[in-house]
Amino acid sequence: MVFREDVMIRYLYPYRYQASLAVFLMIAEVLVDLYQPRMMASIVDEGILGAGRGGVPDPEFVLRTGLAMALVVLLGGGCGIAGGICVNFCAQHFGNDVRKACFRRILSFSMEQVDFFHTGGLITRMTSDTAQVQTMVSTALRGVVRSLTFLCVGTAALLTLDIHFSLVTMLAIPVILLEVSVIVWKSNPLFRLWQQKIDGLNQIMQEDIRGARVIKGYHQEKRENLRFGVANEDLADTQLRVLMIISCMLPLANIVMNAAIAAVIYVGALDAASGRIMPGTIMAALTYIVQILNGLLMFAMILQLFARGLTSKRRLQEILDQGNDVDGDGCALPAGRNNAAYAVELRHVFFHYPGQQEDVLSDISLSVRPGEMLAVVGATGAGKSTLIRLLLRFYPATSGSIRVFDTDIRDYSVHELRRKITVVLQRTDLFSLTIRDNIVWGCDDFSERSVREAARIAQAEAFILRQPEGYDTMVSEGGMSLSGGQRQRLAIARAIVRRPDILVFDDSTSALDMRTEAALFRDLDGYAQRRQAEGHPLTRIVVAQRIATARHAERIAVLDHGRLIGCGTHEELLTDCPLYQEICASQSQTEEAVIPHG
Known part of the structure; x- marks a missing residue:
C-alpha cells in the first residue's frame, strides 16, 4: 500500500x-x-x-x-x-x-x-x-x-x-x-x-x-x-x-x-x-x-x-510515498500458539535479492517444533543469514510461505511478529546509553531482576559489575568502549530480557571464547527449561559457523548454495551428510575438546 x-x-x-x-x-x-x-x-x-x-x-x-x-x-x-x-x-x-x-x-x-x-x-x-x-x-x-x-x-x-x-x-x-x-x-x-x-x-x-x-x-x-x-x-x-x-x-x-x-x-x-x-x-x-x-x-x-x-x-x-513492502495488515497472535504443531515452518521457500536473478535460497522446507533448538550451518554464502532475514520479514520471500505458530508471517503485523521473534545479529549495535538502558532497549515490561537475570544468562554480569558504575556505566558511541565479545553478550542479554517465544542467534557468539560460549548455552538451556515449566516454551534457532556451537542444538540443518541438503542430529548428519562431514573435519580438534559432546 x-x-x-x-x-x-x-x-x-x-x-x-x-x-x-x-x-x-x-x-x-x-x-x-x-x-x-x-x-x-x-x-x-x-x-x-x-x-x-x-x-x-x-x-x-x-x-x-x-x-x-x-x-x-x-x-x-x-x-x-x-x-x-x-x-x-x-x-x-x-x-x-x-x-x-x-x-x-x-x-x-x-x-x-x-x-x-x-x-x-x-x-x-x-x-x-x-x-x-x-x-x-x-x-x-x-x-x-x-x-x-x-x-x-x-x-x-x-x-x-x-x-x-x-x-x-x-x-x-x-x-x-x-x-x-x-x-x-x-x-x-x-x-x-x-x-x-x-x-x-x-x-x-x-x-x-x-x-x-x-x-x-x-x-x-x-x-x-x-x-x-x-x-x-x-x-x-x-x-x-x-x-x-x-x-x-x-x-x-x-x-x-x-x-x-x-x-x-x-x-x-x-x-x-x-x-x-x-x-x-x-x-x-x-x-x-x-x-x-x-x-x-x-x-x-x-x-x-x-x-x-x-x-x-x-x-x-x-x-x-513508500509503503512497507513487507508489512501486512496484522492480526493478533493465535491464542493456541503453545499447542501449535510448529513454532516455525518453511514451505518451499525461494528467494533472490532485488535486482538479481540467481536464487539465494532454493526450495527450502524446514520446520521447528515449539521449545526445540535448531542450528543452521553451512559454508560462507550458503544462505544462512538470508534465511533469518526472511523469517523476520526484512525481505519478502520470492515464493513459498513461512509460518510462525501455524500462521503465515504475512498475516502478522511486523510489530507482533518481531515481538515474538527476537534476533541477535552478528553485527552488534549498541547506543550511547547506559549498559542497563542498552539491555532494556526495546523492552517496555522489565524489572531489575529480569535485567540481571538476562545479563547472567548472557555471561555479561561479571564484566558489567567491573565497570566504574556497573549497570549505570555509559556506553560510548557504537559500543566502542567495550570489546567485541562484551558487545555481543549485551546484545544477547537485550534479546533475553524481552522474553520472546522464538530466540534467533545469527552467528552472534562468534566473538566469544569457547568456554564463555559453553557457559552461555548451558545457562540458556536452564532458562529454556524454566520457560517450558511455566508453559511458555522458548524456541531457539542458532546460525553457527562452528560445529562446537551447533552441537548444542537438538537438530542441525545444513545449507549449501541456498539448498537444504540435510537436517538431523549431529550423529545422523555425520553418517548421512557428506558436506557436514567435511565441515566437521575442517574444524579444529581443540574446539571439540572444549565443548563436550551431547
Whole structure:
C-alpha cells in the first residue's frame, strides 16, 4: 500500500491559520510601503514647493505629513515583525513535522527499500532536502506575497500618477521575466544532480567515519582522502555550474532596472517641463518603479529557490510515498500458539535479492517444533543469514510461505511478529546509553531482576559489575568502549530480557571464547527449561559457523548454495551428510575438546 502524503499541503494544513495571518500581515506591510511615496510626493509638492499656495512653502504641512509618515512606517514595521513571526512559526513547525514523518517512514522501510535509497541518500533527504523545502515554504509565505503585491499594487499606483510611467514598467517587466525564465530553465535540471552529489559525499563520509579503525589499521587515509576529494570535486563542480548560471540573473536584471529608472526620469522631466506633473510625482514614480522592479527581482530569486525546493520536495515525496513492502495488515497472535504443531515452518521457500536473478535460497522446507533448538550451518554464502532475514520479514520471500505458530508471517503485523521473534545479529549495535538502558532497549515490561537475570544468562554480569558504575556505566558511541565479545553478550542479554517465544542467534557468539560460549548455552538451556515449566516454551534457532556451537542444538540443518541438503542430529548428519562431514573435519580438534559432546 502506498501512502500519498503531499509535503506542501498535508504538513502546512495544521498551520493554515498562522499562514493566512502571515499573508495578511505581509500584504499590509507592502501596502504601507506603497503608500509612503504618495506622502513623500505631497511633502515635496505641497509642503516644500508650495503647490496651491503660490509657491510658498508650508512647514506645518511638512511637519504633520512627516509625523503621519513616521506613524505609517511604524505600522508597516509592526506588520512586518508580526508577519515574520508567523512565517517562521509555520516554516519551523512544517520542517519539524516533515522531518519526523520522513524518519518514521524510514524506520518502517523494508531492507530492500533501505538498500534502494542508501544510507547517505536518506541522511541528505532528512537534512539538506528538508531544509530546502522549509526555506521554500518560508519564502512562499513571505517573499512571494511581498513581490507579487509590489508588482500588482505598485503598477496600479504607478498608473494613477502618469500613463507614461506605466508604459515604461510594462516594457521592463517582460524583459526581466524572460531573463529569469531562461536562467531557471537552465539551472533546474542541475538541482537534482546537486542533491545526488551530496548523497554520494554523505555516503563516503558515513562509511569512512564508521570504518575509521579499519582505515587506520590498513593505513589507507591517503586512499580515502582521494576518494572523498573526487566526490567533493564533483559536488563543487556541480554547484559552480549552478551558481554561474544564477549569478547572471542579478546583473542582467539590474541593467534592465536602471534602464527603466533612466527612462522614468527622462519621461518625468518632459512631463514636468510641460506642467503636467510636479517634481514630487516624479520622485514617487521613481520610488514605485524601484519597488516594482525590486519586487520582480525578488520574485526571480524566489523562482530559483523554488526550483531547488521543488527538487527537494520530490525527493522527500519519494520517501513519504513508500509503503512497507513487507508489512501486512496484522492480526493478533493465535491464542493456541503453545499447542501449535510448529513454532516455525518453511514451505518451499525461494528467494533472490532485488535486482538479481540467481536464487539465494532454493526450495527450502524446514520446520521447528515449539521449545526445540535448531542450528543452521553451512559454508560462507550458503544462505544462512538470508534465511533469518526472511523469517523476520526484512525481505519478502520470492515464493513459498513461512509460518510462525501455524500462521503465515504475512498475516502478522511486523510489530507482533518481531515481538515474538527476537534476533541477535552478528553485527552488534549498541547506543550511547547506559549498559542497563542498552539491555532494556526495546523492552517496555522489565524489572531489575529480569535485567540481571538476562545479563547472567548472557555471561555479561561479571564484566558489567567491573565497570566504574556497573549497570549505570555509559556506553560510548557504537559500543566502542567495550570489546567485541562484551558487545555481543549485551546484545544477547537485550534479546533475553524481552522474553520472546522464538530466540534467533545469527552467528552472534562468534566473538566469544569457547568456554564463555559453553557457559552461555548451558545457562540458556536452564532458562529454556524454566520457560517450558511455566508453559511458555522458548524456541531457539542458532546460525553457527562452528560445529562446537551447533552441537548444542537438538537438530542441525545444513545449507549449501541456498539448498537444504540435510537436517538431523549431529550423529545422523555425520553418517548421512557428506558436506557436514567435511565441515566437521575442517574444524579444529581443540574446539571439540572444549565443548563436550551431547
